[in-house]
Amino acid sequence: MTDKIGFIGLGIMGRPMALNLLKAGYELTVHARREECMQPLAEAGAKTARTCKDVAACSDIIFVMVSDTPDVEQVVLGTNGILAGAQAGSVVVDMSTISPQATRAMADALIKHKVLMLDAPVSGGEIGAINASLSIMVGGPIEGFNRVLALFKCLGKNIVHVGDHGAGQVAKACNQIVVAVTIQAVSEALLFAKKNGVDPVQVREALMGGFAGSKILEVHGKRILDGDYKPGFKVRLHQKDMSIVMETACKLGFALPASALVAQNLNALMGLGDAELDSAAIYKIVEKMST
Numbered sequence: 001m002t003d004k005i006g007f008i009g010l011g012i013m014g015r016p017m018a019l020n021l022l023k024a025g026y027e028l029t030v031h032a033r034r035e036e037c038m039q040p041l042a043e044a045g046a047k048t049a050r051t052c053k054d055v056a057a058c059s060d061i062i063f064v065m066v067s068d069t070p071d072v073e074q075v076v077l078g079t080n081g082i083l084a085g086a087q088a089g090s091v092v093v094d095m096s097t098i099s100p101q102a103t104r105a106m107a108d109a110l111i112k113h114k115v116l117m118l119d120a121p122v123s124g125g126e127i128g129a130i131n132a133s134l135s136i137m138v139g140g141p142i143e144g145f146n147r148v149l150a151l152f153k154c155l156g157k158n159i160v161h162v163g164d165h166g167a168g169q170v171a172k173a174c175n176q177i178v179v180a181v182t183i184q185a186v187s188e189a190l191l192f193a194k195k196n197g198v199d200p201v202q203v204r205e206a207l208m209g210g211f212a213g214s215k216i217l218e219v220h221g222k223r224i225l226d227g228d229y230k231p232g233f234k235v236r237l238h239q240k241d242m243s244i245v246m247e248t249a250c251k252l253g254f255a256l257p258a259s260a261l262v263a264q265n266l267n268a269l270m271g272l273g274d275a276e277l278d279s280a281a282i283y284k285i286v287e288k289m290s291t
């Protein structure tokens with residue numbers, strides 16, 4: 001018998017991901033706290049549910065794609081949350097980017113009720129969600145991973161079982177460190193070119209083929225040169241992710257000086273009212289420091 005699927009959180013990422021599961025032929029029940037977000041899914045054939053509890057009650061595998069750690073905690077453990085409706089043997093797959101520590105605590109709470117949790121955050125942005133080409137980093141028991149693998153294949157291409165509970169979120173934090181620090185490096189290089197009176201467009205072109213070449217130089221470098229900060233990945237979400245990185249490093253007692261610097265620049269962008277810009281806007285801070 002095919003598993004019945006639930007999907008909670010239908011924002012920029014969740015909506016196209018849920019649609020891809022529907023297109024693959026799965027029976028899908030969705031929930032979003034705003035009625036209008038469920039409309040496109042209902043029109044495409046999904047059932048809608050009033051609460052997360054109701055989704056869990058009629059699903060074997062429940063996907064979650066909401067914003068931040070307290071949101072996932074509310075959706076999973078809150079009043080009318082997943083745990084209140086979930087059947088023993090069901091699996092909760094959290095694809096949001098949240099704290100690894102909170103993930104482990106939720107997995108422990110769920111397993112007491114015979115409900116398995118996987119953390120499965122993604123990289124690849126809205127385009128990756130639409131094209132089902134996301135990178136998916138999975139933490140949790142291998143039996144759970146194997147049970148959900150066919151569904152992950154409807155959502156992404158590079159699907160890696162990283163380790164036990166929280167390991168997927170740790171991998172995602174690593175991803176965000178590399179992205180953030182590289183945006184900072186690209187910003188400094190393009191400013192260096194400009195301040196030297198050399199065309200940064202030509203410098204980016206020259207750098208693309210060598211060791212400094214990267215996806216960030218290609219995509220974010222172009223956004224910086226065009227001054228086009230339409231998201232993409234929003235400053236407020238990148239700030240959230242770097243807060244997870246810094247809190248985790250603080251709890252475990254180790255230093256990440258470059259990450260700390262970029263986290264401060266993201267804080268500055270929030271203060272300037274740029275929360276909804278693409279995080280390539282880190283360049284604006286780098287430039288402002290010397291203008």
Ligand code: NAP
Nearest residue numbers: 009010011012013014066067071096097122125126233237
């Ligand atoms: P988004 O467009 O803001 O969507 C988040 C959705 O979660 C919204 O529909 C929101 O509902 C819902 N939500 C938030 N808190 C909730 C709660 N307590 N109960 C029920 N629903 C709740 O964000 P997104 O871009 O899809 O990102 C979702 C997650 O994926 C985040 O963790 C983000 O860091 C991660 N991510 C995003 C990208 C990207 O490029 N956007 C890439 C990789 C990973 P409302 O609409 O009612 O607020």
